[in-house]
Amino acid sequence: MMAVDVGGTFTDVVAVSDGMIRTAKVSTDVQQVDRGVVAGAAELGVADATVFNHASTHGLNAIITRSLPKIGFLTTAGHRDIPDIGRSWRPVAALTDPSWRRxxxxxxxxxxxxxLRRGITERIRADGAIHVALDEAQAREQLGVLRRCNVQGVAICLLNAYTNDVHERRLRELVREELGDVPVSLSSEISPLAKEYARASTTLVDVFMKIIYDDYTHRLDAGLRGLGFAGQLNFADCTANLIPAADAMEAPFRVVFAGPAAGTVGSAHFGRLIGEPNLLCADIGGTSCDISLVTHGEPFVNTTFELEHDLIVNALSNDISSIGAGGGSLVAVSPSGDITVGPGSAGADPGPACYGRGGQQPTMTDICLIAGLLDPHGFAGGKMVLDQQLAMRAFERLDTPLTFEHRVRYAWDIGLNNIAEGIFNIAIKQGIDPRDYALVAFGAAGPLLLPALADLVNVKRVVVPPHPGLFSALGLLSADQAYGLSQSAYTLLEPGNADAVAALFESMEARLRRRLGTQTDVAIERAFDGQLVGQTWETPFVPVPAGPITAATIEQMVENFHQAYAERNGNRFASIPVQGVTYRLRAVVPTDKVTYAELPERRGAPLRPVGTSVLRYVADAEELAQVYARDDLCAGDEIRGPAIVREALSTTYITQNQIARVGRFGEIGIERIR
Amino acid sequence: MSNHSFPRPEEPTPRQAREPVAGRCDACGESPLMRYPLLSEGGWYLVVKCQSCLHSQQREKWQRLGHVTLLTDALAC
Incomplete structure (x- = not known):
């Protein structure tokens, strides 16, 4: 098994065979991303791999940076500003700012x-009836404009098309006649859900991803086959579930936000192994800290996600919040004289001052070096030597009357508090008590920073998994293959409508079975998003009983809705009728997952440190910390803080009042000494 | 009294004259380019637009009252 997580700077590759995990980190070639992926695959040897699972952020980066192909957007006449208006939501900070623009x-x-957004004369009513017939002559006229403008693809989103797709399908035929074989996405196929804006933005993103990923997928597939790979190429979706490449390219908007989701799925899988079903997952890299939640072994899933403020995509996605706090977070002095940390980051270039690439501002990484937590000669697997003098000079340059010691100490405390606040906000938003949750620390900087804030967020314990620096890539080998389908149809849930709901589910199941192909023994789960009559926002993922849909099933669906509603909102309104809005199917094909080798228990000589390090500025007084090599750890080992555990791509810091216990899968569990 | 009142407009609707501009549209290659003021998000602009595809060839901020700046214009910068 092999997996690759393509980031903006590095491409992480992991290979698992015979229980052995091997890793490679190669630079991302932003001009031709597949080159880096194939190079990483060649480094680890892909010929024997049965699957190659892939997650990438380069589609997401193309949208964020607007490095996008030229496409056209066709919608019902008079509604071409749908993608511009959005939901008209303003961020809180802009509520009183007249100059704010989305x-x-x-x-x-x-x-x-x-x-390039053109109106088409047609109108379909909310019940699916045709109010104004499609004016084909006018449509051809508009397509002529797009042809003269040389668009590379077309997104089609007509009003109410999710109830009747006849005009969208005819428009696609006209596009083929007028523009030739350019990528076309129909909202009624891509996202047949109510609410025009989300449907439109999803369809737009889908066309972009078709253009960006189509050639890429062919080049990647050819490159891997050229290396002797004969297995299955999968893409991860926004919940890090795996989709065969050909199926993923049918609706590639689903893969736009795959990378960050993989860490959550990897945490959930690892949590099941170590008996921790409730997890707060924190992935700290150079720029950001991505925080997500796993409850009862399952990631918290949203029905939409935002690429930018109010730029939403109708795709199931793991709920991940990012804060600007990482190893590269910049330390600065505010105009009022306060020390601040982040959200700005030094990034990879120039990077922290200690990298010696011209960075002048101190960062969290510089603090860790000055404090004695990082080994200047062992950083990034020994590929980079850090310069402590440059880090110290960067702090000396800060324009503040504080002493050097206070500058470093305050910046450390503020940096940790920023992350703690982010984690606490997630816990409050989701209504969970952090004392019931273990904090999974991964990403290159996670094990270094997160144990030190365990007391601030009051989690049960901190868990550092094996290979924390590449844990997101490992997450891609922890997921199942999943197929999903959603369809909106406003239906009052009453016994008389059982046949309508049954017919809808039957037609959806037939479509899903066609996608499943020869995999006929796969169980299909049903769910629906519902609302109380009069509401405009749905309660998602209400379970639907298996078996034929009868009047009794409808009654159970209503009861399930009231239960789900009460769990989410604390109230139950059993006297108000329930309306089904979106119906969902999900089929999960279990796949082989990464297995973590069990560590042997220690026999003979006790665990010995490989050295010591004097820690400064991270506690009230200097401390002498024992330094251990992670490769030396055995199951059952205990390490009392202050201590440091070093490995190739990460460092774990255990503070003075903590004890670390090594679990049987090599995880380091860190708790307060009671 | 009549000296102080404006005459009833003779045109059924107000009309902004569009000034033809030489050249071809960068986006679609057609030639009917026109210059005229346009109200858009962010205020008034003087634009040169292709009359075929409505691509804005040029777009500059425009003061509809000449040198007079309204407070609302100053706010919506």
Whole structure:
């Protein structure tokens, strides 16, 4: 098994064979991303792999940076500003700011400029009836404009098309006749859900991803086959579930936000192994800290996600919050004289001052070096030597009357508090008590920073998994293959409508079975998003009983809705009728997952440190910390803080009042000494 | 009294004259380019637009009252 997580700077590759985990880290070639992936695959040897699971952020980066192909957008006449208006939500900070503009609006950086958004004369009513027939002559006229403008693809999103797709399908035929074989996405196929804006933005993103990923997938597939790979190429979706590449390219909007989700799925899988079903997952890299939640062994899943503020995509996605706090977070002095840390980051270039690449501002990494936590000669697997003098000079340059010791100490405390606040906000938002949750620390900087804030967030314990620096890539080998289908149809849930709901599920199941192909023994789970009559926001993922849909099933669906509603909102309104809005199917094909080798228990000589390090500025007084090599650890070992555990791509810091116990899968569990 | 009142407009609707501009559209290659003021998100602009595809060839901020700046214009910068 092999997996690759393509980031903006590095491409992480992991291979698992015979219980052995091997890793490679190669630079991402932003001009031709597949080159880095194939190079990493060649380094580890892909010929014997049965699956190659892939997650990438380069589609997401293309949207964020607007490095996008030129496409056209067709919608019902009079509604071409749907992608510009969005949901008209403003961020709290902009509520009283008249100069605020949404990032994807016409006054900022639209995904599709207004002149390429063309209105089509037609109208379908909310019940699916045709109110105005499609004016084909007018449509051809508009397509002629797009042809003259040389668009590379077309997104089609007509009003109410999720109830009747006849005009969208005919428009696609006209596109083929007028523009030739360019990628076309129909909202009624991509995201047949109510609410026009989300459907439109999802369809737009889908066309972009078709253009960006189509050639890429062919080049990647050819490159891997050229190395002798004969297995299955899968793409991860936004919940890090795996989709065969050909199926993923049918609706590639699902893969746009795959990378961050993999760490959550990897945590959930590892949590099941070590008996920790409730997890707060924190992935700290150079720039950001991505925080997510796993409850009862399952990641918290949303029905939509935002690429930018109010730029939403209708795709199931793991709920991940990012805060600007990482190893590269910049330390600065505010105009009022306060020390601040983040959200700005030194990034990879120039990077922290201690990298010696010209960075002048101190960062969290510089603090860790000055404090004695990082080994200047062992950073990034020994590929980089850090310069402590440059780190110290960066702190000396800060324009503040504080002493050097106070500058470093305050910055350390503030940096940790920023992360703790982010984790606490997630816990409050989701209504969980951190004392019931273990904090999984991964990403290169996670094990270094997170144990030190365990007291601040009051978690049960901190767990550092094996290979924390590449844990997101390992997450891609921890997921199942999953197929999903969603369809909106406003239906009052009453016994008389059982046949309508049954017919809808039957047609959806037939479509899903076609996608499953020869995999006929796969169980299909049903669910629906519902609302109380009069509401406009749904309660998602209400379970639907298996078996034929009868009047009794409908009654059970209503009861399930009231239960789910009460769990989410604390109230139950059993006297108000329930309306089904979106119906969902999910089929999970169990796949082989990464297995973590069990560590042997220690026999003979006790665990010995490989050295010591004097720690400064991270506690009230200097401390002498024992330094251990992670490769020396055995199951059952105990390490009392202050201590440091070093490995190739990460460092774990155990503070003075903590004890670390090594679990049987090599995980380091860190708790307060009671 | 009549000296102080404006005459009833003779045109059924107000109309902004569009000034033809030489050249071809960068986006679609057609030639009917026109310059005229346009109200958009962010205020008034003087634009040169292709009349075929409505691509904005040029777009500059425009003061509809000449040198007079309204407070609302100053706010919506």
């Amino acid at each position: 990032s994807f609006g016409d006054a900022a950086r639209p995904l599709v400029p207004r002149y």
